[in-house]
Amino acid sequence: MIELNLNRHREKAVTSFREQLQVDFQRYLAQEAVRFNPEECLRMDFHCHDRNSDIPDELWGRILGLPETWLETRDLVKCLQGNGSDVITITNHNNARSCWELLDKGHDVVVGTEFTCHFPEYELYVHVLTYGFTPEQEVVLNRKRRDIYDFLRYAAEHDIPVVLPHPLYFYTRNPHIRLELFEKFAVLFQRFEVLNGHRDIWQSLLVLNWARGLTEEKLVRYGHKHKLNPADFAVSLRAPKVLTGGSDDHMGLSAGQCGSSLFIPNLAQRRKTTPLSQLALEAIRAGRIAPYGHVGENQKLSLALLDYFAQIATRMEDPGLLRLMLHRGETNDKLACFAIANVMLELKKHKNTQRFVGFVHDALHGTKPGWKLRWGVSADYKFCVKHLETIAESHDKPPEQAREMVNEAISALFNGLTHLIAGRLGKYASKYSEIPLDEFSTETLIRKFEIPTQIRGLAFGKAPRDKKNITGVNFGELVDQLSFPLIMAGVLAGSQVASARVLYENRSFLNDFADHIGSNHHPRRALYLTDTLRDKNGVSSSLSAKLAEIQRRDYPVDFLICHSDAAPEPHLHVVRPITQITFPNFGEQQLRIPDVLEIARIFYSGGYDRVVCSTEGPMVLVALLIKYMFNVPAFFFMHTDWLDFVKHTTNLDHHERDRIRRLLRALYHQFQGVFVLNTDHRKWLTGSQIGLPEEAVHLTGHHVEPSRRNVVPVQKSELIPGATAATPVLFMAGRMSKEKGVLELPEIYKAAKQQIPDLQLVIAGSGPAEAELRAALPEATFLGWVSRERIEQIYAGLDLFVFPSQFDTFGNVILEAFSQGMPVLAYNCKGPKDIIQNGRNGYLVDTIEEMSGRIVRHFSERERHAAMRREALLRVADYQAEPIMRQFLGNMGLPIAEPEMEQRSAA
Numbered sequence: 001m002i003e004l005n006l007n008r009h010r011e012k013a014v015t016s017f018r019e020q021l022q023v024d025f026q027r028y029l030a031q032e033a034v035r036f037n038p039e040e041c042l043r044m045d046f047h048c049h050d051r052n053s054d055i056p057d058e059l060w061g062r063i064l065g066l067p068e069t070w071l072e073t074r075d076l077v078k079c080l081q082g083n084g085s086d087v088i089t090i091t092n093h094n095n096a097r098s099c100w101e102l103l104d105k106g107h108d109v110v111v112g113t114e115f116t117c118h119f120p121e122y123e124l125y126v127h128v129l130t131y132g133f134t135p136e137q138e139v140v141l142n143r144k145r146r147d148i149y150d151f152l153r154y155a156a157e158h159d160i161p162v163v164l165p166h167p168l169y170f171y172t173r174n175p176h177i178r179l180e181l182f183e184k185f186a187v188l189f190q191r192f193e194v195l196n197g198h199r200d201i202w203q204s205l206l207v208l209n210w211a212r213g214l215t216e217e218k219l220v221r222y223g224h225k226h227k228l229n230p231a232d233f234a235v236s237l238r239a240p241k242v243l244t245g246g247s248d249d250h251m252g253l254s255a256g257q258c259g260s261s262l263f264i265p266n267l268a269q270r271r272k273t274t275p276l277s278q279l280a281l282e283a284i285r286a287g288r289i290a291p292y293g294h295v296g297e298n299q300k301l302s303l304a305l306l307d308y309f310a311q312i313a314t315r316m317e318d319p320g321l322l323r324l325m326l327h328r329g330e331t332n333d334k335l336a337c338f339a340i341a342n343v344m345l346e347l348k349k350h351k352n353t354q355r356f357v358g359f360v361h362d363a364l365h366g367t368k369p370g371w372k373l374r375w376g377v378s379a380d381y382k383f384c385v386k387h388l389e390t391i392a393e394s395h396d397k398p399p400e401q402a403r404e405m406v407n408e409a410i411s412a413l414f415n416g417l418t419h420l421i422a423g424r425l426g427k428y429a430s431k432y433s434e435i436p437l438d439e440f441s442t443e444t445l446i447r448k449f450e451i452p453t454q455i456r457g458l459a460f461g462k463a464p465r466d467k468k469n470i471t472g473v474n475f476g477e478l479v480d481q482l483s484f485p486l487i488m489a490g491v492l493a494g495s496q497v498a499s500a501r502v503l504y505e506n507r508s509f510l511n512d513f514a515d516h517i518g519s520n521h522h523p524r525r526a527l528y529l530t531d532t533l534r535d536k537n538g539v540s541s542s543l544s545a546k547l548a549e550i551q552r553r554d555y556p557v558d559f560l561i562c563h564s565d566a567a568p569e570p571h572l573h574v575v576r577p578i579t580q581i582t583f584p585n586f587g588e589q590q591l592r593i594p595d596v597l598e599i600a601r602i603f604y605s606g607g608y609d610r611v612v613c614s615t616e617g618p619m620v621l622v623a624l625l626i627k628y629m630f631n632v633p634a635f636f637f638m639h640t641d642w643l644d645f646v647k648h649t650t651n652l653d654h655h656e657r658d659r660i661r662r663l664l665r666a667l668y669h670q671f672q673g674v675f676v677l678n679t680d681h682r683k684w685l686t687g688s689q690i691g692l693p694e695e696a697v698h699l700t701g702h703h704v705e706p707s708r709r710n711v712v713p714v715q716k717s718e719l720i721p722g723a724t725a726a727t728p729v730l731f732m733a734g735r736m737s738k739e740k741g742v743l744e745l746p747e748i749y750k751a752a753k754q755q756i757p758d759l760q761l762v763i764a765g766s767g768p769a770e771a772e773l774r775a776a777l778p779e780a781t782f783l784g785w786v787s788r789e790r791i792e793q794i795y796a797g798l799d800l801f802v803f804p805s806q807f808d809t810f811g812n813v814i815l816e817a818f819s820q821g822m823p824v825l826a827y828n829c830k831g832p833k834d835i836i837q838n839g840r841n842g843y844l845v846d847t848i849e850e851m852s853g854r855i856v857r858h859f860s861e862r863e864r865h866a867a868m869r870r871e872a873l874l875r876v877a878d879y880q881a882e883p884i885m886r887q888f889l890g891n892m893g894l895p896i897a898e899p900e901m902e903q904r905s906a907a
Contacts, residue, residue, distance in 0.1 A: 017523050017607030021201045025295060028208060029195075032290040036263040043292070044087040044110065044280055045259035047129060047165055047193065047246025050076040053092040057116055057125065057171050063327045063337040065319045069250040070311050073098045076252050077107075083256025087280045091129055091246075094145070096138055110277045114165065115141060117148040122181065124172040129163040129193070129246075130155060132281045149228075152188055156234035161284045163244050165193040168203045168510060169503075177509055179516050183222040186214050190235045191284075195245030195291040197258035198301045200503045202520065203510065210517045211241040245291030251307040253364060254300055257399050258293025298499045298604070299403050303364065306410070306495035310361040313491070314354055316344045343487075353484045356384070357491065363388040364406070366395030380420060384488075387413040410492060414597055415578070417489040422579035422593060424485075496597055500604070500629045507609075507631040524894050525556045526635075527573075527608040527626075529599070531592065531617035533561045536766065536785055537735055539639045542702040542812050543614060547572060549703065549881040556894050557612075560602065562594035562619070573602050596622050600629060608632075610892060614639055616667070624670055633672040635892055637700075638681060641830070644807050648739040665690050673891060675700045677810035680830035698891040703881040704815045705788075711820060713797035714790075719781055720760050728859045729760045731798040731822070733791060734805070734813050736767030741804035741827075743769060744848055746776040748804065751852035756859055762798060764791060795820035799865070800858055801842075803832060804851070811835060814842075818876045821869035825854055835879075841871040 054067040061068065073090065076098075080088055089112040090098040099111040112131045119126065128151065133141060137158060144151040155162050167185060170177075185192075194208045216237045223230055230237055249255035262283035264270060270279060283289065319341055325334060348354060359369050369388050377385055387409040394405035504510075514521045532540045533547070543559070550557050551571050560573040568574045577592040603611070603626055613623035614637035627634035642664060646657055668674055668690060675698050676682050682699050685692045716723040723729065730749065736742050745761070753759045761780040763773070774782060786794070795801070801817040803826040811831045814824045818841060826832035828844035836842040843854045889896050 016605070018201075018605055021205055021520070025201055025205055025208070029292065032261075033292065035290045036261060036288070038261070040265060040267040041261040041263050041290075042086040042267070042276060042280055042283070043084055043256075043259055043261055044089060045080055045083075045085050045247050045249070045256045046089065046112075046163060046244050047091055047114070047196065047248045048076060048080065048089075048255045049092050049114075049248075049250045050090055050098050050252075052090075052095055052097040053250065055093060057093065057127075059329050059333055060337050060340070063319065063324055063329055063334065064316070064341060065323075066312060066316065068093065069308070070315060071250065071252045073101065076249075076255055077102070079249075079252040080256040083254075085256040085259065087262070087276045089131065094142060096133075096135075100135065108275050108277050110280050113138065113141075115145045115151065116171070117145045117151050119148055119181070122172065122177065124170055124177065124181070126167075126170045127165050128152075129165050131161050131163075131284060133158070133160050148188070152233045156232060159234075159285065161191065161281070162189065163191040163193055164189045165246065165248070166196045166199050166203070167192055167207050168506070168513065169199065170506075177506070179512060180226070182210065182513070182516075184226055184228065186219055187223050187226065187228045187230050187235060188233050189241075190233075190239075190287070191242040191244055191289075193246060194243045195258055195293055195295060197245075197247035197249065197254055197293060197295065198304060199248070199295070200298060201295040202522065203503070204295050205520050206510065206513055206517065208243065209519045210513070211243060213517060214241055239287065242287040242289055243291060244289050245293055247293070249304070251304045251364075253303060253307060254399070258295075259291070261290045261292055263288035263290070294400060298496075298503055299407055301499040301502065302495050303403075303406060303410075305498050306492065307361055307364045309491045309495055310357045310364075312344055313347050313357040314361075316341070316348075318345060343490075347487055350483055350487070353487050356484070356488065359388055360391075360491075363391040366392055368392040381484075383416045384413060387416070411597065411601075414489055414492045415595055417485045417492070418578045418593075418595065420485045421489065426579065493597060496600060497625070497629045500600070501631065504629075504631045511609075522609050523556070523607045524610070525558070525606070525608045526610045526612050526892055526894060527603050527606065528557055528559045528612045528614070529619040529623050530559065530561055530613065531615040531619045533559065533572075534563060534566050535590075538808070538812050539615065542639070542810070545703060545705045545881075546885075548705060549885055553882075553885070555885065555889060557889070558606065558608070560599060562592040564592070573606075575599060575602075591617060593618055594622060596625060600626060603630065610635065610894075612637060612892070616640070616642065620667065627670070633893070634670065635673045635675065636668060636671040637675040638668075638677070638685075639809060641681065641807065641809050645739050648807055661689060668692060672696065673698055675888070675891070677701060678830040678834045681809060698887075700888055700891075701879055701884055702810055702812055702815065703879050703884045704819045704876055705881075711792045711796050714793040716760075716797065719762055719783070719794070723760060727758055727760055728756055728800075729762060729798045730800055730802050730855065731762050731764075731794060731817075732802045732804070733764040733786070733794075733816075734803075736763075736765050736770040736773055738769055739805070739807040740767075740769075741806055742767075742773055743776070744804045745773065745802070747848055748802065748852045748855070749777065749780070751849070752855040755856045759855075759859070762794070764794065791816070792820055795822045798822065800825060800855065802851070802855070803827075808832070815876060815879050818872040821873050823858075823865075823868040823872055825851060825858070827851070835875070837871065837875065841868055841875050 049069055050071045050073045051067060051069060052073070053069060056062060056066065056068045076090065077088055087110055088102070088107065089110040091112040091114040092098055093114050094116055096111050096113045099109050102109045103111070110131055111133060112129065115128045115130055116125050117128050126148065128148070130141065137160065140154060141151060144154050152162065164185060167182070192207060192211050194204055194211065196204065219230055219235070219237050244260045245258050246260070247255050247258040262280050264279045264283055267279070319337070324337060324341070327334065347357070359373065363369070369385050374385050390409040391406050394402040397405060511522060530543055533543050534540065547559050549555070550559070551569070558571045558573060560575065562575050562577050564577055564580065566574050575594050575598050578595055579593050581591040599622055610633045611623045611626045612635045613620050620636070623634055626632065643657060643661055646652055646660055668685065669692065673696050674685060674692060676685060677700065679699065682697050684690060685697045686694045716725065716727050716729055720727065720729065732742070732745065734740055749759070749761050761777065762783065763780055764783040764786040766785050795817050801813070801822050801824040803811060803814060803824055805811070806827045806829045808831045811826065814826065814832060814835050817824050824836055824842035826836055826842065826844060828846050833844055836844055838844045843858070845851045845854050886896050
């Protein structure tokens with residue numbers, strides 16, 4: 001069964017959502033390529049910008065006083081012509097200055113502008129590409145764009161052709177745009193841009209399939225519904241919608257690579273007597289248009305934003321504090337712009353970094369680094385020059401190959417910079433840290449984690465030394481070491497994050513739109529991030545069981561871990577760590593730092609639309625980044641009670657622990673849903689201390705992996721020399737650490753042994769408290785880490801499982817013991833009390849004395865043992881994988897296969 005489902009998963013992976021989008025759109029472009037005779041077509045990029053797009057529609061750009069680009073008109077024209085454009089147009093925002101300037105210089109140009117028009121009833125702005133108007137008409141159009149209906153009526157009256165570009169991308173603060181907007185679009189526009197070189201292919205296909213489905217009957221119905229007459233807007237009821245393409249290039253990187261073929265009958269003769277711009281306008285008005293080019297997913301936009309950030313770093317001027325604070329916009333927007341302005345202005349003081357940013361810009365435009373840089377750069381940065389050369393060399397390659405080369409080079413550059421940052425941080429920590437790793441503890445970390453109120457102390461390390469916080473550390477020296485790689489890594493990552501955020505800011509609307517047109521539905525799949533999976537701890541074991549069930553039933557969830565030597569599997573992605581840190585006092589668990597951009601690429605290419613995280617390590621930060629980057633719902637699976645952990649492992653007082661609670665509160669509020677393993681945690685999260693809404697907290701559980709059939713119980717004499725079947729034997733398995741209560745075992749065991757002299761104790765597992773426990777219990781039998789097969793035999797052959805932890809949120813080992821009929825003794829606390837039915841399949845107690853007393857009573861009531869074993873086996877039925885996983889998937893809004901379909905798969 002497992003093999004069958006894994007093969008089915010591999011077949012699915014071959015044609016993923018993204019790959020299918022590419023296949024469908026390339027099929028459409030191939031059809032368009034043969035619609036007209038290429039010899040009778042002119043090529044024109046319908047959509048591109050230069051330096052005269054100087055007032056952006058994006059709020060942050062206006063707050064910071066930044067133009068959309070610094071690209072010179074001559075450079076844009078050169079790029080267009082180099083990529084095969086026969087006719088030139090430049091569609092800057094709300095002005096045609098570049099077109100008028102070119103006309104004044106004697107160039108033949110199709111006058112164009114991208115006007116920002118207002119929908120008054122929605123408080124929404126859309127762009128409208130407009131062509132072939134006069135200077136006088138431009139003035140009128142700019143006045144009328146305050147009301148899109150007046151604008152489009154005027155354009156229709158004067159035979160000015162218009163195109164709605166990127167129809168699924170618009171500007172609004174209203175998160176509840178209704179689909180009726182597209183009913184109005186259908187009546188208002190005859191031409192739609194379906195190929196935008198800087199937009200997402202999913203959006204392009206959605207628009208394509210929507211426009212193709214607009215029938216005469218629909219247009220008549222929409223017109224009556226919204227009291228709009230299509231004829232007022234030069235929209236034909238019977239002619240199909242006209243579909244166009246354009247690059248939407250702002251940086252001169254890909255202008256002309258996407259555009260539209262304009263069919264001109266008898267072109268060879270007519271071009272001798274008629275300007276090409278006039279012929280182009282004739283074809284646009286007649287609708288003889290076929291898009292061409294390639295949609296590069298988010299790659300082109302990422303590169304464009306990288307170039308834009310590089311230019312901001314060298315060209316940005318101080319926007320002025322008063323101007324920034326008094327500008328229209330929310331406080332969060334202004335604070336973000338204030339931070340960006342400070343970072344960029346600080347960057348201008350770092351001459352070497354600024355020079356390198358300039359080299360990035362040059363490389364993107366095909367200029368290699370000079371020999372002085374190649375020979376003068378330090379050994380640490382040789383890799384940067386190498387990757388810049390690759391980026392520059394790509395300029396002469398075919399577009400698709402060039403994009404691949406550039407993206408690989410940028411990924412390698414980011415990876416190299418992050419490795420450099422990690423290495424320098426490691427050296428700095430070993431040189432300046434006041435906390436040696438062998439003395440590291442949670443307590444010292446929490447008490448040292450403080451930031452001085454004196455900013456100069458933080459920035460330059462000049463504050464008075466204070467043992468209560470991290471002041472006195474020379475941050476100025478650290479900044480000098482990390483400024484260049486941090487800034488460059490930030491610029492590279494920022495372009496990737498910003499491009500995805502721009503494309504998916506209205507993701508919920510895209511999902512609704514796909515439902516509306518009945519095609520191109522984004523798959524509902526979750527990427528599950530975790531810092532531990534193939535490690536020796538309880539969280540890892542439960543997650544491994546969850547992964548096994550996902551693989552068994554081919555659920556729409558894939559795990560992703562950061563690990564140095566684990567191998568990928570079906571439903572499991574593995575990324576290699578940039579660096580990893582081991583804390584001696586925390587056993588074998590390592591802190592692994594992943595490449596966040598690699599994970600983002602996996603999320604994008606895998607067609608996921610939600611993210612789950614189950615550990616509060618680096619992966620939780622990655623999960624929140626993905627949530628913001630792709631505008632997807634994020635969920636958290638709470639395995640560990642960190643407040644309890646801190647309480648049981650440190651001497652922190654109530655106020656110090658409360659700082660941790662507030663941090664956890666801020667963290668959990670970032671997620672759309674939090675999964676918990678016991679009722680106490682659910683009450684805590686929905687109570688006043690954390691304050692999550694009840695509907696956002698989901699009670700779930702772990703399941704027991706199916707036990708091997710016919711498990712042969714271990715003979716007690718195999719573990720304990722001289723033991724017989726009648727020898728009373730306690731068993732404990734798990735991680736040996738203080739918070740697990742294992743250091744209470746000696747007192748519990750010795751008190752019980754006083755009344756049961758032949759009582760024996762067997763312990764399986766490992767951990768930081770193992771040596772101390774061995775010293776306190778020399779008479780116990782220690783097995784170390786035990787395989788699953790062996791531990792099942794032990795559960796089946798010994799008498800009573802002792803679980804002294806008051807820290808666990810669930811207790812996988814309780815179910816493991818139950819699965820072989822072993823009753824369990826535990827404290828009456830969260831986790832165990834939800835699983836154990838006191839007196840039926842185990843015991844719940846409150847104190848050490850009660851625990852040792854319960855052991856004595858258990859072995860004095862041997863006639864009840866058989867019944868308790870039966871009850872333990874029955875209790876396992878309440879924790880089976882299928883119902884738990886169905887509820888888990890349902891709470892995340894994921895599709896669940898019907899049971900009969902799953903049974904057929906199993907067959």
